[in-house]
Amino acid sequence: MRGLAGRCGAIALIAAMVGVQPAAAQLGNVGETETTTADLEHAASETGGAEGDPWEGFNRKMFSAHLFIDGNFLVPGAKAYRAVTPKPARKGLRNFLANAAMPKTLVNDLLQGKVGRAGETTGRFLINSTIGFLGFADPAAKLGVPPHTEDFGQTLAVWGAGSGPYLFLPLFGPSSLRDGFGAAVDIGFDPLFYIRTDPAAYARYSRAGATGLALREPLIEPLEDIEAKSLDYYASLRSFWLQARKREINDGVTNFEDLPDIGDYEELDELE
Amino acid sequence: MMSLTGILPRRAAIASAAALMVLVFLSPAARADEAAEDFMRGIVDEANIVFEAPDEQARFDGIEALVDKHVDMKRVAMFTLGQYARQITDAQKEEYFSLFDRYAKLVYRESLSNYSGQRLEVTGSVDRSPRDIIVNSRVVGAKPGDRYADLVVHWRVYRSDEGEMFIFDAGANGVWLAIEQQSQFKSIIANNGGGAGGIDALIADLKAKLDG
Numbered sequence: 001m002r003g004l005a006g007r008c009g010a011i012a013l014i015a016a017m018v019g020v021q022p023a024a025a026q027l028g029n030v031g032e033t034e035t036t037t038a039d040l041e042h043a044a045s046e047t048g049g050a051e052g053d054p055w056e057g058f059n060r061k062m063f064s065a066h067l068f069i070d071g072n073f074l075v076p077g078a079k080a081y082r083a084v085t086p087k088p089a090r091k092g093l094r095n096f097l098a099n100a101a102m103p104k105t106l107v108n109d110l111l112q113g114k115v116g117r118a119g120e121t122t123g124r125f126l127i128n129s130t131i132g133f134l135g136f137a138d139p140a141a142k143l144g145v146p147p148h149t150e151d152f153g154q155t156l157a158v159w160g161a162g163s164g165p166y167l168f169l170p171l172f173g174p175s176s177l178r179d180g181f182g183a184a185v186d187i188g189f190d191p192l193f194y195i196r197t198d199p200a201a202y203a204r205y206s207r208a209g210a211t212g213l214a215l216r217e218p219l220i221e222p223l224e225d226i227e228a229k230s231l232d233y234y235a236s237l238r239s240f241w242l243q244a245r246k247r248e249i250n251d252g253v254t255n256f257e258d259l260p261d262i263g264d265y266e267e268l269d270e271l272e
Numbered sequence: 273m274m275s276l277t278g279i280l281p282r283r284a285a286i287a288s289a290a291a292l293m294v295l296v297f298l299s300p301a302a303r304a305d306e307a308a309e310d311f312m313r314g315i316v317d318e319a320n321i322v323f324e325a326p327d328e329q330a331r332f333d334g335i336e337a338l339v340d341k342h343v344d345m346k347r348v349a350m351f352t353l354g355q356y357a358r359q360i361t362d363a364q365k366e367e368y369f370s371l372f373d374r375y376a377k378l379v380y381r382e383s384l385s386n387y388s389g390q391r392l393e394v395t396g397s398v399d400r401s402p403r404d405i406i407v408n409s410r411v412v413g414a415k416p417g418d419r420y421a422d423l424v425v426h427w428r429v430y431r432s433d434e435g436e437m438f439i440f441d442a443g444a445n446g447v448w449l450a451i452e453q454q455s456q457f458k459s460i461i462a463n464n465g466g467g468a469g470g471i472d473a474l475i476a477d478l479k480a481k482l483d484g
Contacts, residue, residue, distance in 0.1 A: 056459075141416050229379055231477045232456045239455035240447055247446035254424065254446040256302070256398050256406045260454070262430055262440055265350045265357065 052166050052176075053238060059168040063234050066170040070216075078216040092136035094214050098147060099128050099135025100207065104189045108150035112158045117251075120145050148252070152189070153182025157249045166238055171212075174241035302398045308405040308429045311437045313394045315342055315427075316409055319384070320391045331388055335381040343380070344430055344438035345373050348450050351440075354458040359467050364475065371478040378482070379449060380442070387411065392425060404440075405429045 053059065082090070102125040109118035124140040124147065132139050141147060156178050157163070164177030175183065187193055192204050230236035247254050315338060322334030339345075349372040350357045360368065391412040399405045407427045411420035428441040428448070441450040460477055461470030 230456060231481055232459050235456040235459035236452060239452040243447040256400055262404055263351055268346050
């Protein structure tokens with residue numbers, strides 16, 4: 001029951017944020033000076049600019065909280081996990097967890113009307129759960145059925161919902177209002193959610209913990225690199241996430257049409 | 273059952289169909305640009321030699337030389353300022369260009385070092401306009417399940433009025449470096465009051481990052 005209450009709390013938090021949005025958007029406008037048509041055109045062609053982040057103040061506070069938790073618990077945990085496990089075992093665990101999350105992908109494949117991809121998901125689940133040793137190996141990929149993931153945030157995007165404001169939450173990391181809401185709905189697509197016994201609850205909690213470690217461990221160095229190179233780590237991660245998410249929603253196909261224009265800078269043309 | 277035309281007023285339906293037709297005819301289909309592909313093929317060939325160098329410093333130097341030669345760094349520097357590009361003063365520009373050049377090279381050499389020991393090959397291109405072309409490349413011989421298996425490395429090529437080509441941006445799987453830099457820089461400028469003062473703050477941050 002405590003788990004359910006926690007989830008309801010998370011959903012309520014997101015719902016409360018929806019209510020807060022107009023006020024936050026107004027606050028975001030207070031500091032702005034003149035806005036010209038060119039600015040607006042520019043803003044419209046942005047990818048991952050501050051324009052998509054009206055809750056930046058709140059998000060940055062959450063980001064600081066996350067960095068504290070990350071630095072003190074997640075990274076040491078991930079390093080310890082790396083120290084006691086061989087690389088193939090870690091890959092096996094990632095495969096296993098991905099395989100266990102396939103019901104979520106399947107439901108969202110179907111909700112998006114992607115029958116072919118739903119077939120791939122089902123095929124992968126059957127192959128990997130059997131000859132793939134309960135999902136620890138990924139023979140399906142070698143047989144030419146590569147993995148993909150879908151979530152309810154992507155389904156909402158395919159249905160035409162805009163991403164809404166960017167949202168950063170401690171532990172959950174970068175997201176958007178739509179995708180945060182989607183993640184809450186996805187909990188309902190997990191079969192374990194409906195088995196209300198103690199062993200199932202332990203399995204859920206263990207899986208949540210294992211997922212956290214398994215996802216954080218391969219990101220130790222990449223995130224260190226991004227932090228070391230960036231002038232503004234928060235804005236850097238936001239842009240990387242927004243850009244990558246766009247491609248994920250587009251099923252891995254990159255759209256070049258909506259890149260921001262290079263721009264004409266007359267003074268440079270004079271130099272050339 | 274009510275038909276779609278029953279729901280929509282007929283005239284509106286005809287108007288939107290006509291508008292759609294106009295759009296279809298007006299928007300030019302994206303095409304491949306062979307000259308841009310050849311331009312990138314030449315650079316990728318040079319880069320592949322750099323990626324083979326066993327010594328890290330030699331690779332760094334090689335990448336920096338390629339960036340110096342082929343990236344239109346001033347244009348990227350202006351782009352990364354977003355709407356603030358129109359507010360930078362001449363004195364700031366001089367300092368900013370030189371700092372940005374060092375910063376972008378650092379990012380390029382670290383990002384491209386990931387391909388040490390690998391070979392890239394150009395696979396095709398898409399033109400956004402005759403002056404703005406995306407050339408795609410991939411790691412040669414990547415097998416399913418490999419780290420590089422599903423990786424597409426993009427190059428955004430800018431063609432000047434005179435037909436000269438430069439690299440404007442590089443990306444992997446839809447994530448672009450200059451776009452990420454613009455997001456950071458605009459954030460820093462905006463959070464420091466915007467305008468020339470904000471740009472001063474950005475310059476200070478760049479200095480701090482580069483000179484520690």
